[in-house]
Amino acid sequence: MADNTIQQEINHAIIEFYERLSSWEQSVVRDQGVSLAQIHAVEILGAHGALRMKSLAEKLGVTTGTLTVLIDRLVNNGLVSRQAAEGDRRAIEVMLTDAGRKMFEEHDQLHLQLTKEMLVTLDDDECQQFLQFLKKINAAF
């Protein structure tokens, strides 16, 4: 475990990184008629595949009541579909429609462009190392 000063510096660098990413994403989605929370749902469903409401709500950090309304809108916009879950008639699975997947892929491309800009000062080796760190960190939290 690193000493406290380094941890604090990393903490602040992470917060700065997170704030900028939020700001970028907020600006990007405003021009697409989708809210930040909605695009997060699309991102998670795109990366993960079909999910139950409960599980998606946890991943988004919102209540299931909020998620019901959010998914209603995405369904009305043709981006998401609901389907009865196997083996538990209370549960609903939500998944991207073809249009939803298209939006996911377009949004993913925007992220990729941004990522490329971020990485512009790192060489191949450094990118590899950075990826390994990110993987370890994601696994730890």
Added chain:
Amino acid sequence: MADNTIQQEINHAIIEFYERLSSWEQSVVRDQGVSLAQIHAVEILGAHGALRMKSLAEKLGVTTGTLTVLIDRLVNNGLVSRQAAEGDRRAIEVMLTDAGRKMFEEHDQLHLQLTKEMLVTLDDDECQQFLQFLKKINAAF
């Protein structure tokens, strides 16, 4: 510049990291009677010091109209104060009050705890390297 596959892997790792951080923060602030956007404003003002409305709106990724209402609430809650800016009578500077700084510091401590958990599998050298990468990335975007 790294090859495309690595960039895509990093892109997805960044998105996953970002989604989890968002989810964590959303859950954390719900218990404190502050919205996500409000705590972002507090985080930015805490890290940066006083800012004009325009500049803060850009950093948050919201319109100035939205920010006016957001800051109204933070002022009513005693967390932020408004002050005429030097040299331009149209401009307003907003800054944290003592109570606002206290909230910032408490929230920062929560982030630090999370950061420590994330870093648990990295040794001192790796933390140093990771910090250097983050700094380069933040500088590039």
Added chain:
DNA sequence: CCATTTAATTTGAATATCAAACTATCTAAT
């Protein structure tokens, strides 16, 4: 069966958000 828990929805109220219109002030060009 029955009590309890769980998954999702609905409800009602408070907030948050946007675009567009507006006010006040600054800047530049004549």
Added chain:
DNA sequence: ATTAGATAGTTTGATATTCAAATTAAATGG
């Protein structure tokens, strides 16, 4: 100096988002 834009922030009116709490339907474990 005057005036025509440009800029900073607020207000307005309409929608959208969010929560906690109540509700419905289904599962689980005595």
